[in-house]
Amino acid sequence: MSPIDPRLQEALDGERDPGDLTLDLREAYTRLTVATQMLKATPLLSVATRVMAEIRLGRPPVLNEGMARRLLHWWLGRPRAVTLRLRPVWTVALAAGLAAVLLIPWTNGGLTPGVAQGIANFVGHFPGARSVEVVGSFNDWSRGVLHLNDDDGDGIWHAEAVLPAGQHEYMFVVDGERWVPDPLAGRYVDDGFGAGQQNSLLIVRPASAQP
Amino acid sequence: MENRDEAPQPGVTGMVNDGAPADADVVARILGGDGEAFGILIRRYEPGLLRFATRMLGNPDAAADAVAESLVRAYRHLAQCRDPGRLRSWLYRITGNRCRSHLARRHTNDISLSDAPPLSDGSDTWAVLERGEQVALVERALAALPAEKREAFVLKHVEGMSYEEMAQVTGARIPTLKMRVHRAREALLAALEEVVR
16 A cells, blocks of 8 residues: 555545546546445435333433533624515515614603693712702692602612703702702702702703703 | 535524524424424434444444434433524434444454445446445445554544534544544545555
8 A cells, every 4th residue: 555646635625627637537536536436325224213212211311400501602793694585565664664774753751741841850879878859949838749769779869850941940959858958050040948058050951942 | 525515503503494493493402391392313423323324433323323222312311402592413423322332342443334236346347347346345444454544534524524523523633633534534545546556
């Protein structure tokens, strides 16, 4: 047995065009190729019935946690072809839906101001407070109507409300008993009770006038 | 001789061309309690496994035994399949191990070809040999190869595997497999030329 020409090995490995081989190498290539084709004949046997009968006798294999993880990893990680079949009428409906989503202005947090209304944002820093609410001229200074929230517990409380456009006076009520002006309001007016107390002043612009 | 048009591997593509489920999906079904789904995998891989085992053992009956034992073993240990997307490699690995066990029980790596027709005399040429004689001659030449080279040659040229997949099946390194395939080709070619000279 002698080594065969590297060019023949390359051709057999699919790395070289067999047409580039010399005549004798091409003959050897053909001989091996024909021999291989003969070996590719599939035996006319089947063990399917025998195997299925045998496995029906035993317990089914059990999916363990590691295998489940591997299956999930395989399923999530493999690219998959997705075929989407749409009727033309659905396509039009889908396009209309997309247009509606893209063209209709987003509302702020689900609040939809009407004509001559605007959205007011109330923010206050009250660390350690158990509750904060806002009362003002827009709700007849009534408590229990507009509560501020501090979901992450950082002491910063906030709320949003749709209010009539215009000027409003307001105060925060902390822990249900302490009335304090908004230190960030920037504008204040006398509360009119003669004790020198001030209410915070809020100017709400109509949403239609906002950019 | 490079197999460039081998069938798509269901586990890799996720879905075979005819819409049949991917290997990993079938494995998930089986592990979920649907044992009958194993029939899908048998139909998918049985022909190749039987061909591989027959070439390794030189005897269809022994090959059928090896493949049946391998498939039952694969079913019972399906949860241990590390990558269901490479199920084909895993099944070939199990079958290859069973073939090696069969060969070891014979105390020799050479396979028996007692049923094969005798070699033609030297006056024949390759072109005029009858088809049956040619097949027997090729089988005899393959049988004369050591088991490791025979396995590498069959996986490469009969089953059409890449060297990467062969490495998964055999556990051998790719350079080692290339060397085995090259040596097998040399031996096979030498045997064929000896007959037709």
